[in-house]
Amino acid sequence: MTRTNTDQATGLASAATGAVGQLGLAVSLVRLTHLVQRVFDDASRHHDLTPQQAQLLCRLVDGPVGMTELGRMLHLEKSSVTGLVDRVELRGLITRARSTEDRRAWYVALTEQGERVAVDTHHEVIAQLEKLVGDISTSDRERLISLIAGIIGPQPS
Amino acid sequence: MTRTNTDQATGLASAATGAVGQLGLAVSLVRLTHLVQRVFDDASRHHDLTPQQAQLLCRLVDGPVGMTELGRMLHLEKSSVTGLVDRVELRGLITRARSTEDRRAWYVALTEQGERVAVDTHHEVIAQLEKLVGDISTSDRERLISLIAGIIGPQPS
DNA sequence: TACAAATAGTATGTAATGCAAACTAACATA
């Protein structure tokens, strides 16, 4: 099986290529993603949340959000949103409130406890990531931020 | 609720800060991760795989791997590995073969069909990611690769 | 050699995730 530079994968194959610097950009992005994902999962677990529950809480930090909008944000079908919100509501971290304009719609909001958990979890994620990037110089950090901004493009909320 | 620069979150809060360029590095990393994760999930789905199944296949591209080692690679408990391997084996994408040195151990390997699916899925992930970073100049790409290399550090396989 | 401890993997039971399809209630429009 011959293999080009970007041909080795989404997971490993480092033995074949040697240093990280030899990897393609796409593969580097995938590895970086695994690492960040890991940090997020660990932080969630530390606060007794599943990663999905933590994601939900993070989406509510700026204020109440409707169920349909949540599904769009989290890329979930509406039935999945119902289940996720149900479970987190049962834990007392969020509440549902009827919309005043549309009696079909609900707004999901953090409870006081939910806000504490959301903020704490968020801070742990940020702190752990800062630890990972701590060695990078200020100018490199800015360069990295702007390069990433170029990739993720206009805010997809 | 006052909010510092790195204080807004793991999910959004863009309305409060404006442009992406204003975000902290940690938050940028989290957003980038969501994007890459999305690409990986979509590619998996296109090939009728769950993301976890696709991850598994990717880990086998370089050759057979034992169950314990798979668990270490994928950060899964051994009972989780058993289940995942069971299901993918049922689909005919991988096979178990007894180790010759240790009669307790198994090696998991791609079948012919599994190798095709793994390579195809991998190529789709790479192609989609390349599309995302296509606008970046060659010198910026190299800079980005080396900055990412600094973050992910020595190959954790 | 024999026996205890560690290791590789499986089996079982439980909770969470996520989808599709069918459903109810409310809104919107012709």
Place this chain on the structure above:
DNA sequence: TATGTTAGTTTGCATTACATACTATTTGTA
């Protein structure tokens, strides 16, 4: 008013992931 659309729930299903308990094999040690 009738019809279609939208917001959300319910149900049933497959997958994921863990902990715990288990079997079989290997390894270390007396």
